[in-house]
Amino acid sequence: MKGSGERNRLGFTLIELLVVIIILGLLAGIVIPRVVGRVDQARRESTRIQLKALKGALEQFRMDNGFYPTTEQGLRALVEKPEIPPVPKRWHRYLDELPRDGWGNEFVYLSPGEDGHPYELFSVGPDGLEGTEDDLSVWNLVKGE
Template identity: 40%
Template sequence: MAGLVRFVRARREPPLDKVERAPADAGFTLLELLVTLAIIGLIAGLAGPPVVRYLAGARSDTAQTQARNLATAVELLRLDVGRYPTEEEGLSALSSAPADMPQWRGPYIQREGALLDPWGQPYRYRAPGTSGAFDVFSYGADNKPGGEGEDKDIVDN
């Protein structure tokens, strides 16, 4: 037991004259930190805008793909029921059976969230469409007809 007590006492803190101290020049100076931050800011300023443009274009591409998928689901509903949904029934006919569709065999979409565009607005349905029997479309980021870039209307065709 006495040996254990000596061992524990010896394992405590070393004497002050044997403590290793860091050299006085260890660490970073304020100038080094400022230069590093300036370089990081420069890289972010140069790389940021292309990344933002890429992400913005990705939303439009996603909306186009989703609108086409919804249009395909509307076509499947027509095959089962024999007609397209009316504007009043809209795209909700893809997820729940309207009262006057006894042949409905859906749901034709896997989740209700598929009815929202990448900007969180519901996709719109128009029957008859401007270039066919129906249109599935989104008004884009601004949720208003017309526009350019991200605000441009996105139609299924």
């Protein structure tokens, strides 16, 4: 015949289960913010890389054609020959496809730009809203920001 002490060893007590749940909660509280922070950091880095690639393609377009695409032509001028004037005479495909930023948004392109820049090129960032603090501009990348 089994004693009452032997029966208790066959399963976990409610207190033991609560301790395990609390420990798992604490670990999740430490690990999840770090993982989420890394995902956001990876999205920002991906966006920076895409901005640099777009900047390079825009510079190549200008060297070939003597001007940057207009706002109306947009970044699409890097993957399809523009039909809107001024039509580039020495155009070729500069990119296979237009990239999106790390959050899946299209990049914003305006030409001419402001503050003496020949164009504006930026990501609206994680909030998807233009003109907020989380926007990433190609010109800030040049400055190392």
